[in-house]
Amino acid sequence: MAEHFDAIVVGAGPAGSAAAYTMAKAGLSVLQLERGEYPGAKNVQGAILYADAVADLIPDFREEAPLERHIIEQRMWMLDDRSHIASHFRSENFNEEEPNRYTIIRTQFDKWFSSKVREAGALLICETTVTDLMKDEKGRVVGVRTDREGGEITADVVILAEGVNALVASKAGFAPTPNPENFALGVKEMHFLPQDVIEQRFNIGEDEGVVIEAIGTVTQGMLGTGFIYTNKESLAVGLGCMVSDFAHSGITPYDLLENFKQHPSVKPLLAGSEVKEYSAHMIPEGGYKAMPKVFGDGWMIAGDTGQFVNSLHREGSNMALTTGKVAGETVAALKREGKPMTEANLARYRQTLNDSYVIKDLKKYRELPGILHRNKQFVTTYPQLMSKAMESWFRVDGIDKRTKEKSILKSFLSARSFTGLIGDAIKVARAIR
Amino acid sequence: MSVKVEEKLFQNRYLVDEGHPHVCVPEGKGATPALKAIISCCPAGCWGLTEDGKVEPTLDGCLECGTCRILTAKDGDLNWNYPRGGFGIAYKFG
Ligand SMILES: Cc1cc2nc3c(=O)[nH]c(=O)nc-3n(C[C@H](O)[C@H](O)[C@H](O)COP(=O)(O)OP(=O)(O)OC[C@H]3O[C@@H](n4cnc5c(N)ncnc54)[C@H](O)[C@@H]3O)c2cc1C
Ligand code: SF4
Numbered sequence: 314m315a316e317h318f319d320a321i322v323v324g325a326g327p328a329g330s331a332a333a334y335t336m337a338k339a340g341l342s343v344l345q346l347e348r349g350e351y352p353g354a355k356n357v358q359g360a361i362l363y364a365d366a367v368a369d370l371i372p373d374f375r376e377e378a379p380l381e382r383h384i385i386e387q388r389m390w391m392l393d394d395r396s397h398i399a400s401h402f403r404s405e406n407f408n409e410e411e412p413n414r415y416t417i418i419r420t421q422f423d424k425w426f427s428s429k430v431r432e433a434g435a436l437l438i439c440e441t442t443v444t445d446l447m448k449d450e451k452g453r454v455v456g457v458r459t460d461r462e463g464g465e466i467t468a469d470v471v472i473l474a475e476g477v478n479a480l481v482a483s484k485a486g487f488a489p490t491p492n493p494e495n496f497a498l499g500v501k502e503m504h505f506l507p508q509d510v511i512e513q514r515f516n517i518g519e520d521e522g523v524v525i526e527a528i529g530t531v532t533q534g535m536l537g538t539g540f541i542y543t544n545k546e547s548l549a550v551g552l553g554c555m556v557s558d559f560a561h562s563g564i565t566p567y568d569l570l571e572n573f574k575q576h577p578s579v580k581p582l583l584a585g586s587e588v589k590e591y592s593a594h595m596i597p598e599g600g601y602k603a604m605p606k607v608f609g610d611g612w613m614i615a616g617d618t619g620q621f622v623n624s625l626h627r628e629g630s631n632m633a634l635t636t637g638k639v640a641g642e643t644v645a646a647l648k649r650e651g652k653p654m655t656e657a658n659l660a661r662y663r664q665t666l667n668d669s670y671v672i673k674d675l676k677k678y679r680e681l682p683g684i685l686h687r688n689k690q691f692v693t694t695y696p697q698l699m700s701k702a703m704e705s706w707f708r709v710d711g712i713d714k715r716t717k718e719k720s721i722l723k724s725f726l727s728a729r730s731f732t733g734l735i736g737d738a739i740k741v742a743r744a745i746r
Numbered sequence: 747m748s749v750k751v752e753e754k755l756f757q758n759r760y761l762v763d764e765g766h767p768h769v770c771v772p773e774g775k776g777a778t779p780a781l782k783a784i785i786s787c788c789p790a791g792c793w794g795l796t797e798d799g800k801v802e803p804t805l806d807g808c809l810e811c812g813t814c815r816i817l818t819a820k821d822g823d824l825n826w827n828y829p830r831g832g833f834g835i836a837y838k839f840g
Contacts, residue, residue, distance in 0.1 A: 348828055350761065354836045355810060419840035434766045440832030460830050472805070478812030480828065498813050500789050502754070503839045547839075556816055559787045568788040571749040590839050591754035593789035593809040 318344045318642055319459055321468040322435075323349055323443045323481060325352035327421030328616025328633035330426045331370055335641025337433035341648060344466060345458060346683050349440040353423030356476070357501060357594035358630060359525060359542050359549055362417045365721050366631035370638055371429060373409065375468045379421040379546040380673055382411035382522030386515075390578065391696040392529030392539075397578040398699055408521070416522050416542050416549070446471060446612070454485070454611035463663045471656040474633070475482030477595045477617040487614065493557040494686060495599025495620070497537060500566040502574075502584035510544050514582055515543055526627070529696030533575045536685055536692055539573050549677060550574060550583065553596055555686070577578065598624040601672075601679035607636075608659040617642045623674050625681060625745065632671050639665050681744040688740060694728050695737075752792035763833035767805050769814065769826050777801045780823050782816040795803035809835050 322333045324346035333345040349355040361384065367374045386403035397413035407413070431437055447456040447465060448744065449577045456467035475483050477496065481487035508519075515523045527539035537554030550564075552573055574583060597603070597620040604621075607614040615621070623632065643662040644654065652658050685691065702721040725734060772782065777809040783808075785793045790807040793814070815826040828834070 348831045349834050350836050353840055355834075357837065357840045360840075411790060420837050421839075422838070442828050442831040444827075477809075480815075480826075491819045493816050496813075496816050498787070498789065514830065556787065556813055559813075560783040563783075563786045565751070565786050565791070567749055567751045567754060567791070588754075588757055590757050590837065592758075592837055592840060593811040593813075595811055595813060600797055 316466065317609065318342045318466070318468040320344070320470050320472060321346065321466060322472045322474060323452060323457065323530055324474040324476060324616075325349070325427050325430075325439075326356050326423065326474060326476055326616060326633060328618070329424070329472070330430045331634045331637030332472045332474060332615055332641040333411060333435040334370060334426075334430045335638050336434050337430065338644055339641075339645035339648070340434075341645060343435040343544040344468065345430065345437045346441045346457065347437065347439045350742060351424060351439055352437070353420035353425035353513055355414070356415075356419050356423055357592045358418050358419040359501070359540055359551070359627070360417050360422075360630070361627065362415045363628065363631040364411065364413050364415065364633040367462065367538060368411075370634065377425070379417065379419060379425050381416040381519075383407065384414040384416065384522045384524055385517065386523045386639060388520075388523060390524040390525060390527040390529070390652035391578060391699055392527050393529050393733060394530050394701040395577060395699045396700045397527070398530075398696075398703055409602060410628045411567060416524070416544050418547075422600050428490040443481050444604065446531065448485075451492065454609070457481075463510065470613065470644055470659070472613050472615055472620050472637075472644075474615045474637055475618050477597045479618045479682055479723055481616055482605070485612075487609065487612065489555050489619070492599070492603070493560060494555065494628065495552040495597060495682070496556045497596040497598045497624070498552055498556050498559060498593065499553035499596055500569065500570050500591070500593045502592075504548040504550055505589055506548065506581050506586045510585070511543055511546070511548065517543070527573075528692045529570075529597065529700075529728050530693070533562065533569065533572075534693050535564070536689055538692075541579065543678065547589075548586065550579070550584065555598070556595070557686075567591075574640045580618060585611060595628065596624065597622050598682060600624065600682045601675040602682070604675070607666075608656065608662050611654050612624055613640045613659055613662055613686075615642070621671060621675070623678065625678055626674075628674075635669060636666065639669070678745065684744045685739050686738065690737065691741070692730065698725055747826070751789075752807070753838045755790060758807075758836060759836045760806065762806055763829050766830060766833075767803070769784055769805060769808070769824055771801060771823065772825055775823060778821065778823050779800060780818045780821060784817050784824060785817075787813050796817045823828065
């Protein structure tokens with residue numbers, strides 16, 4: 314292929330497709346390369362989709378996108394081995410005309426989104442792995458190399474939306490040597506059940522959905538969370554923990570998942586289900602401090618490749634869509650103005666992101682990853698203490714309430730000490746303020 | 747509790763690129779601590795110790811997550827690439 318394109322996009326996940334869509338709509342010649350057999354073949358998500366970021370690109374997406382259920386109830390669980398403490402937030406307000414959050418099945422969603430990208434005029438080539446970037450003598454990016462024969466293709470700009478495992482960006486020197494403390498590994502299974510069984514078990518109506526997020530002993534001392542999301546006819550059940558913690562603990566991801574599924578609070582929800590897939594994928598969780606530079610002469614980085622994930626709020630796909638869109642808009646605007654894709658001109662991409670929720674939120678939580686790494690008591694000791702306290706409080710056993718209060722307080726003090734408790738409260742406040 | 751990861755992988759769809767392993771330990775590399783760590787961390791149970799103490803993969807069930815790459819990147823204990831375009835895991839749901 315000797316053709317030259319206005320832009321090449323590496324990857325057909327949300328970031329890459331948002332970029333390709335935006336540029337194709339603006340009339341640019343766009344080549345998008347995807348290593349999977351089809352878009353979505355390699356991609357994994359929980360998956361909660363945030364409507365806002367999609368509507369920003371395709372306002373009427375609700376009419377045709379493959380959506381599973383809109384979320385009306387959020388359950389937060391704190392687990393020890395035999396119990397869970399929960400807070401549920403359910404609101405009829407979430408049954409609105411244009412709901413805000415949906416569960417999706419990623420492979421199906423990616424295929425659909427990609428069909429819109431092609432309709433907009435971008436050329437998508439699947440089953441093609443980009444192996445390297447082509448640079449000129451001044452180090453400017455001028456194209457890509459692929460694993461196809463004669464697979465060198467040039468473009469004015471290359472947008473790297475290759476996901477969390479940033480092989481091409483690393484090879485080009487645009488991403489630092491990965492640090493296991495900045496990545497979580499998620500494992501997940503798809504459990505199929507009849508639609509009415511799901512609706513009865515989760516106390517929901519047709520199209521309504523529930524998400525459960527769980528912290529506590531299910532991560533066996535590692536920093537991480539478990540989740541159960543309701544799809545139309547399936548449940549997504551999984552856990553994610555820091556890669557560095559997996560390495561220290563020696564616990565296998567599949568044993569961890571199996572234990573979660575056997576937890577007395579989880580097992581009844583899954584009873585009788587048929588498992589149809591087991592998947593694993595990393596999540597970039599280093600936050601603001603782990604972000605690489607995201608633009609340079611002839612190149613930009615969007616989505617997970619740039620560590621654009623807000624792990625506290627489980628937002629990744631929306632940041633991928635937004636960064637991809639802004640990257641695409643930046644290129645389209647420069648084309649319109651007849652300006653070259655230099656580092657100085659592409660800096661507009663980062664400036665626009667600085668003013669958006671993407672960088673504002675990542676900045677707000679910039680201390681959180683470090684604090685959580687150094688203070689695993691938040692996901693280990695506290696859920697256990699809380700559970701013991703609850704059990705003691707509710708059990709009617711002839712012990713007076715004041716004595717119970719004292720022994721609960723004592724259990725907290727002996728586990729964390731008075732200054733420890735105060736310190737933890739300050740850390741939490743500092744990390745999320 | 748211990749599960750057989752093979753039973754989980756059995757659900758998945760793969761297009762195996764016979765004879766083209768995409769990850770390998772460089773010639774002459776012993777069982778470094780990082781390589782030993784990936785034996786338990788790999789979500790597909792791809793890695794094991796051989797009789798002569800080497801860490802080696804069987805990549806048929808690889809989920810291409812990159813965890814083994816992240817854990818060994820610092821000292822370059824693995825040559826890590828993606829499978830050729832189109833090969834490897836093909837998720838139905840993701
Ligand atoms: C278990 C789990 C649960 C999650 N839950 C949520 C959630 O509920 N909500 C949420 O918003 N986010 C969630 N996330 C995060 C979200 O999935 C990601 O942030 C999002 O997918 C990032 O999109 P992306 O386009 O940057 O990368 P990806 O979706 O990973 O897309 C990258 C694409 O590039 C392709 N590619 C890679 N390298 C090459 C190459 N060299 N050549 C050609 N193609 C290549 C890949 O095949 C892939 O299609 C979750 C993640 C995981 C792992
Ligand atoms: S990429 Fe993931 S699944 Fe494949 S061998 Fe490495 S750790 Fe295992």
